[in-house]
Amino acid sequence: MVNKRERILIVDDEAMVRRLLRQKLSREGYQCEEADSAEQALDRLRGNSTELVILDIKMPGKSGMELLPEIRAGYPDTAVMMATALTDANIAIQCMKQGAYDYISKPFNLGEVVLSVNGVLERRRLELEIREYQQYLEQRVEEQTKEIRKVFLGAIEALAFALEAKDRYTAGHSRGVTEIAVAIGRELGLSPDDIEDLRWGGLLHDVGKIAVDQLIQNKTGELTPEEYEHIMIHAHVGAGIVKPVVNGKVVEMIEHHHDHYDGSGMNQVVIGEDIPLGARILAVADAFDAMTSDRPYRSAMSIEEALSEIMRCTGTQFDPVVAAAFLKIPVPGIVLAGV
Numbered sequence: 001m002v003n004k005r006e007r008i009l010i011v012d013d014e015a016m017v018r019r020l021l022r023q024k025l026s027r028e029g030y031q032c033e034e035a036d037s038a039e040q041a042l043d044r045l046r047g048n049s050t051e052l053v054i055l056d057i058k059m060p061g062k063s064g065m066e067l068l069p070e071i072r073a074g075y076p077d078t079a080v081m082m083a084t085a086l087t088d089a090n091i092a093i094q095c096m097k098q099g100a101y102d103y104i105s106k107p108f109n110l111g112e113v114v115l116s117v118n119g120v121l122e123r124r125r126l127e128l129e130i131r132e133y134q135q136y137l138e139q140r141v142e143e144q145t146k147e148i149r150k151v152f153l154g155a156i157e158a159l160a161f162a163l164e165a166k167d168r169y170t171a172g173h174s175r176g177v178t179e180i181a182v183a184i185g186r187e188l189g190l191s192p193d194d195i196e197d198l199r200w201g202g203l204l205h206d207v208g209k210i211a212v213d214q215l216i217q218n219k220t221g222e223l224t225p226e227e228y229e230h231i232m233i234h235a236h237v238g239a240g241i242v243k244p245v246v247n248g249k250v251v252e253m254i255e256h257h258h259d260h261y262d263g264s265g266m267n268q269v270v271i272g273e274d275i276p277l278g279a280r281i282l283a284v285a286d287a288f289d290a291m292t293s294d295r296p297y298r299s300a301m302s303i304e305e306a307l308s309e310i311m312r313c314t315g316t317q318f319d320p321v322v323a324a325a326f327l328k329i330p331v332p333g334i335v336l337a338g339v
C-alpha cells in the first residue's frame with residue numbers, strides 16, 4: 001500500500017510543469033512542494049524529510065544533473081526521479097547510473113507519472129526496510145558476540161582461578177596482575193581494545209603453569225638452574241594453550257611476559273621495544289604482584305620494597321616507560337611521593 005502522506009518535491013524552472021505535476025500528485029494524496037531552481041530545492045530539502053524529488057534535468061543555473069549527486073550525498077534516504085524531454089533520454093539514463101531511481105519524459109502522460117512515482121516510492125520503502133533489517137541483524141550479531149565473549153571470559157577466568165586455587169601462594173595472582181596491567185595500560189593511554197587484550201593477557205598469563213611440576217613450583221629452597229628453566233616453560237606452554245581462543249596480541253603477550261627489557265631473560269629472542277608492549281606491561285604487573293605476595297621460598301615484600309625493586313630494575317628487567325607509568329598509579333596503602 002502506498003503511504004499517501006509521503007512528501008514530494010517538484011523541481012522545475014517551468015511553473016506550468018510544476019503546477020501540472022503538483023495537481024495530479026496532490027489528487028493522488030501526496031504532499032507536494034515546489035522549487036524553481038536547484039538552490040531553492042536545496043533550501044526546501046533542508047530540515048524537511050522528503051521522500052521523493054522529481055528533478056528537471058535542464059534548468060538555468062545549476063542543472064538537475066548537477067544537483068542529483070548533491071541530493072544523493074546529502075539526503076541518501078530521498079529518492080530522485082529525473083524529468084526530461086524525450087530527446088534527453090540518454091542523459092536520463094546517465095542520471096540513473098548516478099543514483100536516480102527512474103525518469104519521466106515530457107510531455108508527461110500523467111497516468112504513467114503516477115505509476116512511476118508509486119513504483120519509485122515502493123522501491124525506496126523496500127530498500128529502507130532492508131537497510132533497517134540489516135542494521136538490526138548487525139546489532140544482534142554484535143550483541144551475541146559480546147555475550148559469547150563474556151561467557152568465554154568467565155570460563156577462562158574460572159580455569160585460571162581453579163589453577164591458582166590449588167596453590168595458596170598464587171591464589172588471586174592473575175586477578176591482581178590484571179588489575180595492575182589494566183591500570184598501567186590506562187596510564188599509557190592505550191585504546192579500549194588494547195586494554196581488553198591486557199585483561200585477557202593478565203588473566204591467562206600463567207595458565208601454562210598447568211604443565212609445571214608441582215614439587216618444583218612449591219619448592220621452598222632455592223631453585224637449581226634446571227628447575228628455574230622448567231618453571232619458565234610456562235610462558236611458552238601458556239601461549240600454546242590459549243592460541244586457539246584469543247587473538248595474536250594476547251598470545252604474544254603471554255609468550256613474552258618473562259622477557260627482560262635488556263634481553264637478559266631466559267631463552268629470549270626479542271629485546272627492548274621489540275618485546276610486545278602488552279608483555280612489557282605484564283612483566284611489571286606480574287613482578288609487583290609476585291613480590292608483594294608470599295612465596296614458598298620467601299615472605300612477601302613490603303609495597304615500598306617492591307616499588308624500590310621495580311625502580312632498581314628499570315631499564316634492565318623492565319621497560320622504563322612502562323615502569324614510569326606503573327609508578328604513577330596510586331597503590332592502596334602507600335603514598336607514592338617522589339616516585
Ligand SMILES: [Fe+2]
Nearest residue numbers: 205206257258
Ligand atoms: Fe609467569
